[in-house]
Amino acid sequence: MKHTQKAPAAIARKPKRTAKPAARKPGGKAAVRKPQRRQSSRMAKPPAAAKSAVQPPPALPYIDRGKPIPDVYDRDVLRMLARDPEWVFVYWEVTPQRIRQLQSRFVNLHTKPWKVKLVDTSSGEEQVTPIFLGASNWYLPARPRTPYRAELGFMDGSLFVKVLVSNEVRTPADTVSERGDEEWMILRRDLMRMLHLEHEKDLFGMGRPFASADRFRDLESEEAVMLERLAQQARRLGSSMNVPAKR
Amino acid sequence: MNASTAPAGYLMLVLHAHLPFVRHPEHDEFLEEDWLYEAMLETYLPLLELFGRLEQDGVSSSLTMTLTPPLCEMLSDELLIGRFDRHLCNLERLAVAERGRTAHTPFAHCAEFYVQWLRDVRTTFERWNRKLVAGFRHFQDAGMLEVITCTGTHCVLPLCVTREAARAHVRMAVRNYEKHFNRPPRGIWLAECAYDTGVETILKECGIRYFFLDTHGIVFAEPRPRYGCFAPVYCRNGVAAFARDIESSRQVWSSECGYPGDPDYREFYRDIGFDADDEYIRPFLHKDGRRRNLGIKYHRVTGKVALNEKQIYQPEVARERAAEHAGNFMFNRQQQVRHLAHALGRPPVIVAPYDAELYGHWWFEGPWFIEYLFRKIAFDQHDVATITPAAYLEQFPVNQVVEPCPSTWGDKGYLEVWLNGGNDWIYRHLHRGEEMMLELAHTHKTPSALTRRALNQAARELMLAQASDWAFIITTGTMVPYAEKRTRDHIHNLLGLYLQLTEHRLEEHWLAQLESQNTIFPEMDYRVYL
Numbered sequence: 008m009k010h011t012q013k014a015p016a017a018i019a020r021k022p023k024r025t026a027k028p029a030a031r032k033p034g035g036k037a038a039v040r041k042p043q044r045r046q047s048s049r050m051a052k053p054p055a056a057a058k059s060a061v062q063p064p065p066a067l068p069y070i071d072r073g074k075p076i077p078d079v080y081d082r083d084v085l086r087m088l089a090r091d092p093e094w095v096f097v098y099w100e101v102t103p104q105r106i107r108q109l110q111s112r113f114v115n116l117h118t119k120p121w122k123v124k125l126v127d128t129s130s131g132e133e134q135v136t137p138i139f140l141g142a143s144n145w146y147l148p149a150r151p152r153t154p155y156r157a158e159l160g161f162m163d164g165s166l167f168v169k170v171l172v173s174n175e176v177r178t179p180a181d182t183v184s185e186r187g188d189e190e191w192m193i194l195r196r197d198l199m200r201m202l203h204l205e206h207e208k209d210l211f212g213m214g215r216p217f218a219s220a221d222r223f224r225d226l227e228s229e230e231a232v233m234l235e236r237l238a239q240q241a242r243r244l245g246s247s248m249n250v251p252a253k254r
Numbered sequence: 255m256n257a258s259t260a261p262a263g264y265l266m267l268v269l270h271a272h273l274p275f276v277r278h279p280e281h282d283e284f285l286e287e288d289w290l291y292e293a294m295l296e297t298y299l300p301l302l303e304l305f306g307r308l309e310q311d312g313v314s315s316s317l318t319m320t321l322t323p324p325l326c327e328m329l330s331d332e333l334l335i336g337r338f339d340r341h342l343c344n345l346e347r348l349a350v351a352e353r354g355r356t357a358h359t360p361f362a363h364c365a366e367f368y369v370q371w372l373r374d375v376r377t378t379f380e381r382w383n384r385k386l387v388a389g390f391r392h393f394q395d396a397g398m399l400e401v402i403t404c405t406g407t408h409c410v411l412p413l414c415v416t417r418e419a420a421r422a423h424v425r426m427a428v429r430n431y432e433k434h435f436n437r438p439p440r441g442i443w444l445a446e447c448a449y450d451t452g453v454e455t456i457l458k459e460c461g462i463r464y465f466f467l468d469t470h471g472i473v474f475a476e477p478r479p480r481y482g483c484f485a486p487v488y489c490r491n492g493v494a495a496f497a498r499d500i501e502s503s504r505q506v507w508s509s510e511c512g513y514p515g516d517p518d519y520r521e522f523y524r525d526i527g528f529d530a531d532d533e534y535i536r537p538f539l540h541k542d543g544r545r546r547n548l549g550i551k552y553h554r555v556t557g558k559v560a561l562n563e564k565q566i567y568q569p570e571v572a573r574e575r576a577a578e579h580a581g582n583f584m585f586n587r588q589q590q591v592r593h594l595a596h597a598l599g600r601p602p603v604i605v606a607p608y609d610a611e612l613y614g615h616w617w618f619e620g621p622w623f624i625e626y627l628f629r630k631i632a633f634d635q636h637d638v639a640t641i642t643p644a645a646y647l648e649q650f651p652v653n654q655v656v657e658p659c660p661s662t663w664g665d666k667g668y669l670e671v672w673l674n675g676g677n678d679w680i681y682r683h684l685h686r687g688e689e690m691m692l693e694l695a696h697t698h699k700t701p702s703a704l705t706r707r708a709l710n711q712a713a714r715e716l717m718l719a720q721a722s723d724w725a726f727i728i729t730t731g732t733m734v735p736y737a738e739k740r741t742r743d744h745i746h747n748l749l750g751l752y753l754q755l756t757e758h759r760l761e762e763h764w765l766a767q768l769e770s771q772n773t774i775f776p777e778m779d780y781r782v783y784l
Contacts, residue, residue, distance in 0.1 A: 070735045073742025076749065080686050086415060088681065089660070091668035098682050144678060174415070177451070179474070179660035179668060186477035190655040192488045197651030 079143075085159045085171035092151035092181035097123060098144035099159050099171060109170065113163055123147060124158040124167060128175060135167070151181045261639040263484075263591025263602040264646060265631070266496065267624075268318040268466065270443050271298065271610035272408055274723035274740075275324035275774045279333055283540045286736055288547075290328055291341040294386065295375060295549060297614035298329070300621040302389040303378045305398060308628055315398050315628040316640040319610065320443040321390060322404035323430040324721070327774050329386045330434070342379065345549060346372050348538045352526070352550060355534075360566050364552050367569045387434050394435065400642040402441035403431040407774065409720040410672050412450035412660060413681065418695075418783050419688040420453070423717065424460045425782040426775060433777055440644050441465065445722050446672070447498075447663040454489035454658075464494040464643045466607060467658055470667055472497035474659035484594050484602035486647065487656045494647055495658055501590060502606040505583060513579045514617035517557050518571050521564050522616060524553040551618075576619040580626035581634075588637040603646050604638075607663075677728040680719075683745045687716045690752045695783035698755070708760055709780035711768050712751040718772055719744035747772070 085099040110116045121140045125147050126133050138145050138159075149155060157173035193201075204210065273293060278284040308315050321329075328334050349368045356365040382389040393399040405411055406423030414420040424442070431439040441464045442457060449467055457465060469483050472495060479487055483497035506512050513519075527535060527548035536543055553564035554572070587604055594602035613620025631638055647653075664671035673681070691713060698709055719741055727737035747768055754760045 071739055072735055073739035074746035076683060076742050076745045080682070082686075084682075086682075086685060088413065088669070088673060090670055090673045091666065096673055096678060098678070100682070143682075177660075180476075181474070183474060184476045184478045188477050189480055190477075191652055192492065192655045193652045194488075194492050197648070201651070 083171055085157060085173040087155065087157045087173040087176050089149070089155075089176040089178045090146070092178050093149055095125070095147050095149045095155060095157070095176060095178065096144065097147060097157050097159075097173060100143065101140065101159070101170060105170070109168075113161075113168070116161070119161040119163060121159070121161045122167065124160065124169075125149065126156045126158065128154045128156050149178050151178055153178050259636060261591070261601065262588075262595040262637045263604065264641040265502075265587050265591075265638050266316075266318060266603050266605045266641055266643065266646065267627075268320070268443075268605065268607035269301075269610035269613065270320040270322075270404075270607060271325055272320065272322040272404060272445075273325050273328065273611075274721050275328060275407060275718060275772075277328065277331060277334060277771070277773065279771060283337075283542075285540065285544075285546065286733065287334065287337060288341075290334060291338045292547070292549065293611050293615055294329075294338055295342065295345070296618065297611050297621070298386055299375045299378045300614050301610070301624075302382065302386065302393075303374060304621050304625040305389075305393045306378070306381075307625065309393065309396060309398060311629075313629055313632050314640075315632070316400070316642045316645065317398065317624075317628075318400045318402060318441070318642050319390065320402050320404050321387065321434075322408055322443075322445075323427055324407055324774060326387050326430060326434045331773070335384050339379075339384070342372070342376060344538055346376070348526070348548065348550060361552050364567050364569065368550050391435050400441070400644060401431075401435060401439075402443055402643075403427040403439040404443045405445045407717045407721040408445040408723060409717065410446050410448040410662070410669070410722045410725075411444060411453055411456075412448050412669065413672060413684075414688060414720070415685045416688045416692060417452070417456070418692055419716075419720075421456045421459065422691075422713070422782040423720070424456050424462070426717065426778065428460050428462075429777055429779075429782075430775060446726075447471065447661070448669070448672075448722075449495075449658055449662075450660040451657065454491055454493040454495075457493050458491045462493065464496060464647065466605070467495050467497045468661050468663040468667060469498050469500050471495065471658050471661040472656070474661070475656035476659075477656060479656055480654055481598050481600065481602070483605065484598060485600065485650070486603070486643070486653050487658065488653050489658065490655055494643070494653065496603070496605045496643055496646075498607055498663065499604045502583070502587065502604055503608075505586065506606075506608060506612070513583075513623065514612070514620070515555060516575055516579070517555050518568070518575045519555050520551055520567050520572060520618040521553040521555050521561075522551070522618075524551055524561055524564055526550045526552070572619050573622055576622040577626045580623050580630055583623075583627060584630045584635065584638065588635060591638055600650070603641065671729050672722055672725040674729060677725040680725060680741050683741070684716075684720055687719060687745060687748050690748065691716050691780075691783050694752060694755055695780050698780075704760055704762060704765075705755065706780070707769065708751050708755055708765055710778045711765060711772070712748050712755070713778050713780045713783065714772050714774055715744045715748040715751065715768070718774065719748065744772070 079100050079102075081102055082100060083102050083105050085097060088096045090096050106116070113119065121138055122135050123138050123145055124133050124135050127150075134147070136145065136147055147157070154175060154177045156175045158167075158169045159171040159173075160167050160169040162168070199205070199207075202210075271293075273289050276284070276286045276289065278287060305315075349365070349372050352365040353362070353369055356362045378389075379386075382392075390399065390401055394401045404427060405420075406426045409420075409423045411420040411423065414423075427442065428439060438461055440462070442462045444453065444465050444467075447466055447468045449465070449471055453465075464486065472479050472483050472487055475487065479485075483499060486494045486496045488494055504512070506514070509515065525547045527539065527546050527550075529552075535545070535548075538548060539546060552567055554567040556563065556565045590604060591602055613624060617623075628640065631640055641649075661667055662669060662671070694709055694712060698705060701709060721740075724737040724741045728734050750764070751768075
């Protein structure tokens with residue numbers, strides 16, 4: 008569908024969304040000084056007095072990157088996050104204690120290749136990726152709409168020795184669903200509002216609860232029609248049928 | 255409304271107002287606090303001003319607006335409001351000086367405009383007794399605005415690993431909203447529109463009735479949505495979701511063809527803070543003398559030209575352009591709803607969400623555009639009516655049940671902006687922080703007064719670390735050291751409190767320091783983690 012009114016001329020301008028700060032220059036207290044430009048030895052005059060030919064590099068500016076935090080937390084963990092339909096992110100920590108335990112069971116552990124196994128928990132399909140244990144995190148290719156579990160371990164010959172198991176995640180969709188079956192809902196409170204009711208029991212009760220006098224009159228006339236029909240049937244069939252007396 | 259006047263469809267304009275909680279009492283001036291002052295000056299106060307005019311003129315308007323908890327807290331903070339007043343006074347002095355300096359030059363008219371503009375800002379600021387939240391609350395109570403909340407400190411819930419931590423953010427959001435608006439929130443803006451399966455369970459527990467998604471959050475839902483993104487859907491538990499319309503977004507957001515790029519609009523990147531002589535402008539800068547944006551800008555976009563070739567800004571011409579664009583936007587929505595109503599067999603709702611700061615701060619004429627848009631919709635046509643989410647659900651209570659698609663409104667539609675090689679290092683710390691906070695909450699059922707303070711401060715530190723802003727800033731590469739510092743500082747503080755609590759050696763002096771600096775959520779109760 009086209010809209011005939013044109014938008015203003017295309018001008019490349021502000022980015023779609025940027026960080027809130029508008030400052031053009033880097034913030035904080037640090038100022039980055041340009042390195043000193045050294046003259047070519049051919050251009051420079053001979054120094055009048057003996058001076059060191061090598062100038063010390065300029066001092067690095069101090070940039071406050073925050074208070075110290077540990078790199079690791081001394082806990083064995085393997086955790087996974089689904090980043091998008093095609094990638095999952097895993098990070099891990101394998102404690103020294105765990106390594107020692109493994110070393111006591113497996114000879115030459117340091118020579119064994121470490122891997123992350125990505126398991127499709129719906130099909131059982133596995134995908135093994137060699138990793139460097141010291142990296143402590145990895146991005147693994149995945150498929151959309153798929154549940155996964157990750158396992159961190161190493162190869163002992165042809166056997167994968169599982170050391171840690173992750174949480175389970177499901178990658179999101181990247182296409183319109185194949186399913187077209189529809190289900191519709193109205194919230195209870197909205198239904199009650201439409202029916203002008205406070206509680207479901209107001210639908211029932213002793214006698215006939217009516218939302219309004221008009222509704223009573225409508226029901227009364229409907230009842231009259233029903234009774235007349237019954238009476239007609241009785242007249243056709245004979246007088247044995249009891250027709251309820253009209254109140 | 256009878257059948258002859260019923261609109262063909264609805265426009266749901268949503269402004270998401272958010273800034274990360276930045277407050278540095280330890281410094282007299284702090285550059286990153288300027289984010290708040292610029293947004294107050296150019297967005298929030300002009301919005302309050304235009305709502306006031308619409309109210310005075312009896313113009314019907316239905317706008318949905320997020321005021322995130324961190325923003326509400328900052329707008330209510332005495333220190334920050336006092337500093338904004340100082341910021342405004344500084345600009346008022348500069349504007350008067352500029353009027354004198356530019357007299358009899360081509361810039362004189364523009365300088366005079368700023369004097370008047372700042373006067374209007376000051377008037378609005380004082381009208382609400384410097385309490386901007388009260389202003390928004392007034393317009394909500396008057397039925398012109400529906401204010402919704404946001405996930406705690408603007409945390410991306412799918413990046414939490416425990417349900418309790420995600421739920422704590424929503425609980426605090428509800429609590430904070432009730433404090434500021436005297437009633438519970440009906441809706442929520444998930445930070446970054448970040449949704450994952452299960453979020454709706456938390457929302458329902460907290461009494462939230464609806465939330466928002468990016469377009470593909472509904473379009474990729476299971477099963478297919480019959481009405482695409484032009485009607486809300488229900489999650490299985492009855493919480494409703496609305497999804498963004500691409501067409502209306504592109505007309506404003508697009509850097510190539512969006513309205514803000516018009517040649518007559520004010521150029522953001524020519525500012526007197528950088529253009530003026532050093533000696534002249536120094537008294538108006540921070541004490542460190544570093545040049546920065548001050549908000550007085552004399553040039554217009556002009557076109558695809560170098561910054562030094564920009565032409566002089568003419569406010570009246572820009573205002574006319576804003577009126578034209580509002581008319582264009584309305585016309586396009588009319589065409590859109592007529593077409594969709596015919597195709598869908600039901601009045602569509604066009605959901606048009608934007609960062610609030612786009613209007614006024616990045617696009618100076620944005621608030622004028624909004625005001626013209628509401629006036630034109632109210633008086634110039636009958637096809638489109640503005641509506642809020644609650645009102646739409648009341649009119650159209652029967653909706654399709656789907657399982658929304660996990661998604662965000664970030665670049666590429668998922669989590670890459672907040673989870674990539676530059677910022678993924680933060681998550682092992684945030685996740686460990688969640689575990690520590692849960693452990694603390696479960697092991698301290700009847701704490702002493704001092705212990706309770708420490709527990710509450712630990713919760714604040716964790717929530718502040720989890721703000722999506724830090725990971726976002728690291729990705730965009732703008733103020734990376736500050737974002738990294740904030741992440742590390744809060745994790746460090748949380749770790750320190752955790753160790754002191756578990757080892758029963760609380761240092762009250764250090765705790766008091768943290769409480770005086772990281773003051774968000776005075777009403778914090780660590781038991782939101784239970």
